[in-house]
Amino acid sequence: MENTNVENKEMTLDDAARVKVLSPGMMVFKRFIRNKLAIVGMVIIVFMFLFSFVGGLLCPYSQSQVFYTTDKILKDYAGATTIDQYQIQQKEGAELPSDIYSKTLIAASTGKYVFETRKGDVMGLGNVGDGVYVIYSLQSVNMLLRKNADYDAAVAAGENFFTDSKGDTYLFQDTGAANPDVYGATELGVAAMKSFTAYDKNTKFSYDFYRGALVAMANGENSFEADGKTYTVDGEVVSADGAEYAFVSDLNFNAANAGVFISPAYKNAAMEAVEAGQSSFTFADENGEEVEYVIENKNGQYTFRKYQETRVIDTYARPSKEHWVGTDANGMDLLARLMYGGRISLLIGFVVIFIEVFIGMIMGGIAGFFGGWVDNLIMRFVDVVYCIPTMPLYLILGSIMDYYQASATTRIYMLCVIMAVIGWVGIARIVRGQILSLREQEFMVAAEATGISTYRRIFKHLIPNVVPQLIVFASMGLGDVILAEATLSFLGLGIKYPAASWGSIINAVNDSYVMSNYVFVWLPAGLFILLTVLAFNFIGDGLRDAFDPKMKR
Amino acid sequence: MSTENILEVKNLKKYFPIKGGFFGGVTGHVKAVDDVSFTIKKGTTMGLVGESGCGKSTTGRTILRLLEKTEGDIIFDGKDVSKLDKKELRELRTKMQIIFQDPYSSLSPRLPIGEIIGEAVREHKIVPESEYDEYISKVMKECGLQEYHKDRYPHEFSGGQRQRICIARALALKPEFVVCDEPVSALDVSIQAQIINLLKQLQEDRGLTYLFISHDLSVVEHISDTIGVMYLGNLVETGNTEDIFANPLHPYTKALFSAIPMPDPEIKKDRILLQGDIPSPANPPAGCKFHTRCSQCMEKCKKVAPVPKDMGNGHVVCCHLYDEK
Numbered sequence: 012m013e014n015t016n017v018e019n020k021e022m023t024l025d026d027a028a029r030v031k032v033l034s035p036g037m038m039v040f041k042r043f044i045r046n047k048l049a050i051v052g053m054v055i056i057v058f059m060f061l062f063s064f065v066g067g068l069l070c071p072y073s074q075s076q077v078f079y080t081t082d083k084i085l086k087d088y089a090g091a092t093t094i095d096q097y098q099i100q101q102k103e104g105a106e107l108p109s110d111i112y113s114k115t116l117i118a119a120s121t122g123k124y125v126f127e128t129r130k131g132d133v134m135g136l137g138n139v140g141d142g143v144y145v146i147y148s149l150q151s152v153n154m155l156l157r158k159n160a161d162y163d164a165a166v167a168a169g170e171n172f173f174t175d176s177k178g179d180t181y182l183f184q185d186t187g188a189a190n191p192d193v194y195g196a197t198e199l200g201v202a203a204m205k206s207f208t209a210y211d212k213n214t215k216f217s218y219d220f221y222r223g224a225l226v227a228m229a230n231g232e233n234s235f236e237a238d239g240k241t242y243t244v245d246g247e248v249v250s251a252d253g254a255e256y257a258f259v260s261d262l263n264f265n266a267a268n269a270g271v272f273i274s275p276a277y278k279n280a281a282m283e284a285v286e287a288g289q290s291s292f293t294f295a296d297e298n299g300e301e302v303e304y305v306i307e308n309k310n311g312q313y314t315f316r317k318y319q320e321t322r323v324i325d326t327y328a329r330p331s332k333e334h335w336v337g338t339d340a341n342g343m344d345l346l347a348r349l350m351y352g353g354r355i356s357l358l359i360g361f362v363v364i365f366i367e368v369f370i371g372m373i374m375g376g377i378a379g380f381f382g383g384w385v386d387n388l389i390m391r392f393v394d395v396v397y398c399i400p401t402m403p404l405y406l407i408l409g410s411i412m413d414y415y416q417a418s419a420t421t422r423i424y425m426l427c428v429i430m431a432v433i434g435w436v437g438i439a440r441i442v443r444g445q446i447l448s449l450r451e452q453e454f455m456v457a458a459e460a461t462g463i464s465t466y467r468r469i470f471k472h473l474i475p476n477v478v479p480q481l482i483v484f485a486s487m488g489l490g491d492v493i494l495a496e497a498t499l500s501f502l503g504l505g506i507k508y509p510a511a512s513w514g515s516i517i518n519a520v521n522d523s524y525v526m527s528n529y530v531f532v533w534l535p536a537g538l539f540i541l542l543t544v545l546a547f548n549f550i551g552d553g554l555r556d557a558f559d560p561k562m563k564r
Numbered sequence: 565m566s567t568e569n570i571l572e573v574k575n576l577k578k579y580f581p582i583k584g585g586f587f588g589g590v591t592g593h594v595k596a597v598d599d600v601s602f603t604i605k606k607g608t609t610m611g612l613v614g615e616s617g618c619g620k621s622t623t624g625r626t627i628l629r630l631l632e633k634t635e636g637d638i639i640f641d642g643k644d645v646s647k648l649d650k651k652e653l654r655e656l657r658t659k660m661q662i663i664f665q666d667p668y669s670s671l672s673p674r675l676p677i678g679e680i681i682g683e684a685v686r687e688h689k690i691v692p693e694s695e696y697d698e699y700i701s702k703v704m705k706e707c708g709l710q711e712y713h714k715d716r717y718p719h720e721f722s723g724g725q726r727q728r729i730c731i732a733r734a735l736a737l738k739p740e741f742v743v744c745d746e747p748v749s750a751l752d753v754s755i756q757a758q759i760i761n762l763l764k765q766l767q768e769d770r771g772l773t774y775l776f777i778s779h780d781l782s783v784v785e786h787i788s789d790t791i792g793v794m795y796l797g798n799l800v801e802t803g804n805t806e807d808i809f810a811n812p813l814h815p816y817t818k819a820l821f822s823a824i825p826m827p828d829p830e831i832k833k834d835r836i837l838l839q840g841d842i843p844s845p846a847n848p849p850a851g852c853k854f855h856t857r858c859s860q861c862m863e864k865c866k867k868v869a870p871v872p873k874d875m876g877n878g879h880v881v882c883c884h885l886y887d888e889k
Binding site: 034035038452453454456457458459460461462463464467471472475476 | 625628630653654656657658661662664665666669670671672673674675676683684687688717719730733734737
């Protein structure tokens with residue numbers, strides 16, 4: 012028989028044992044995995060998912076965690092000036108005229124120790140030691156100094172005053188003259204270019220102490236007595252009963268910050284360093300730690316600075332062990348933000364496409380299957396939605412959300428909804444077109460002729476034939492959605508701080524300094540967007556080719 | 565061969581509206597099928613021939629109610645097909661089946677063969693659930709398919725095999741009447757023979773009735789018991805195959821038959837060449853529709869539409885040439 016012959020022939024060509032049966036889905040899969048680009052795309056997407064969703068779990072930082080760093084900054088600790096004016100201590104109960112400072116300075120520098128104040132009082136300086144003067148109020152007396160032993164002793168000591176046996180003090184002028192002028196002197200105070208600091212903050216120095224200390228130091232004596240007490244002098248330090256009592260310096264110290272007490276010991280160390288011409292010195296602080304102080308000299312004005320540790324936000328930190336991609340303008344870890352941003356970017360992409368496909372399939376399906384006025388109505392509505400200028404709409408909605416201060420999550424939801432509501436029309440058109448063409452296919456007529464239900468006709472015959480197109484369109488569309496989200500976030504309309512998205516991370520390039528100097532801030536996010544969109548397009552292309560029945564194997 | 569009529573078509577008309585104008589109103593009709601009447605006896609095959617676009621397929625589909633008729637009666641097994649409600653129509657679907665011209669587009673590419681054939685069987689509960697698999701296998705074998713083809717998909721089959729699948733799908737519902745809408749015209753000649761023989765075999769086994777639509781006269785001659793010749797929506801000549809082939813009466817039938825290629829180059833034939841194109845069915849000529857191309861056109865033909873005349877032995881012709889003078 013003719014029939015059986017042919018059947019046998021077909022069997023040998025198409026033997027069940029020889030040819031493996033593949034469902035269309037398997038065929039598509041097989042063709043898909045042979046597409047190298049599609050596999051590259053797939054690998055990228057899998058990486059992005061792992062990076063965003065698993066990486067976010069593994070990353071020890073959260074997306075909005077702000078990092079601080081300690082920075083050492085030179086801060087002023089104290090200032091000091093060389094004393095270039097006589098510091099005058101009044102004797103208890105004595106009154107000094109207001110111009111005594113200038114008069115003292117002139118008298119001391121010219122050597123004319125007797126002078127007249129503006130008021131007309133005659134005053135004089137007694138040079139008790141190098142740079143130390145006792146201020147006297149003078150009265151003219153008639154006295155012969157020849158053969159006066161006190162006078163001779165004073166001249167021999169290079170002093171211009173003496174005290175006689177009665178305890179009266181006389182001051183004389185013109186030492187070399189045959190008959191110098193002599194004045195009866197009453198002590199008013201003492202002048203020297205020295206500053207006194209007590210070791211104990213509560214100490215008040217008495218006039219006698221001042222005078223004694225100054226005289227002793229000027230004459231190189233090791234001890235002096237004042238107020239019935241014996242003080243010992245060691246360099247600039249005056250001790251009483253073995254304890255440090257006062258520090259005498261040529262420098263006048265001021266603390267840089269209010270409330271800081273500059274200890275005499277510190278002053279001592281500082282002065283030694285200044286005298287030695289050092290540029291820095293170390294001094295132990297209250298905790299016993301050696302702290303380095305830097306000395307800066309400006310015309311006798313010394314500034315002592317020390318390094319102080321300050322906590323600052325770690326902005327634009329370069330990639331390091333702690334922050335693999337560095338930190339951004341807010342001191343947040345960029346890697347963590349890339350991960351969490353990836354979640355949002357991918358999530359928005361998928362959610363939007365899902366909603367788009369859902370609405371688009373229903374609307375397009377209804378329009379295509381029922382046709383007629385329903386089709387007309389839906390498609391005209393689609394046309395209208397197509398005509399909506401999307402960018403201005405996004406701008407308006409973005410500013411509305413700004414106005415109502417929508418939270419980051421609300422913004423994400425709203426963004427998804429808005430993008431889906433705008434985007435479903437493309438899918439609706441595709442589905443409608445596909446269904447219109449399928450509806451006229453003979454297998455649909457055949458299905459009708461066999462009398463199977465409308466439900467089965469739609470879900471068994473129609474939908475499975477639309478799905479491939481839909482998958483291709485959706486995977487291509489995913490890239491577009493991610494791009495749109497990135498654009499919106501970049502413009503500041505989408506995802507906002509502290510939530511991250513790749514688009515909002517790139518937003519940093521608004522600052523041209525950041526763009527050119529902190530490439531690590533925006534480059535990874537940009538690359539991620541590029542790669543993801545590219546990958547989705549590769550997958551879409553691969554799927555389209557795989558679904559194309561003309562592509563054999 | 566029984567003499568019982570399984571199908572009667574009376575004055576069937578199918579007009580497609582032409583929409584146009586600014587408000588989308590109906591501006592005219594394409595008269596695809598215009599007053600066609602014929603009957604088919606049970607267990608016989610009627611061939612429907614004619615040029616492309618003459619309304620053969622529309623007639624076939626209108627009979628199955630895949631298209632709604634405009635006018636006329638279709639009486640199948642004593643029931644008016646056009647008056648059936650949904651439920652009755654579904655029952656009717658199992659009794660009347662159709663095989664399409666293009667075996668490539670008439671199979672859903674995403675369903676396995678077993679499902680394509682068995683889908684409606686399950687839906688209509690043609691056989692009990694327990695016998696379902698066995699039944700599908702049996703039908704497939706009958707149609708020259710192997711059992712293991714069940715799990716395969718249409719893209720894995722050749723054109724001839726696909727047509728067998730289409731036939732299996734139609735026959736699985738145990739129909740009484742099958743419209744074969746140019747089932748072989750998309751296939752090459754050797755496969756055509758297989759399919760025709762298969763259809764004949766199945767007709768013998770099951771006592772099927774066919775309405776065999778084709779523009780290939782040699783195929784129709786081979787398979788048909790009766791033949792209807794259509795021109796521009798009209799049935800111009802009907803009769804037994806032998807009668808029509810031996811003695812074609814209508815000038816159109818003559819022209820059509822003269823175009824059959826003869827396998828013998830020695831035989832010289834007088835070919836009747838039809839002038840011009842087939843007129844538009846939206847605006848058919850007045851009188852006899854064929855008069856614009858008829859070599860024997862008379863004055864009467866341009867004005868008066870001819871009525872069918874029985875020339876004996878069921879040979880009906882629709883032409884003024886045979887008017888009683």
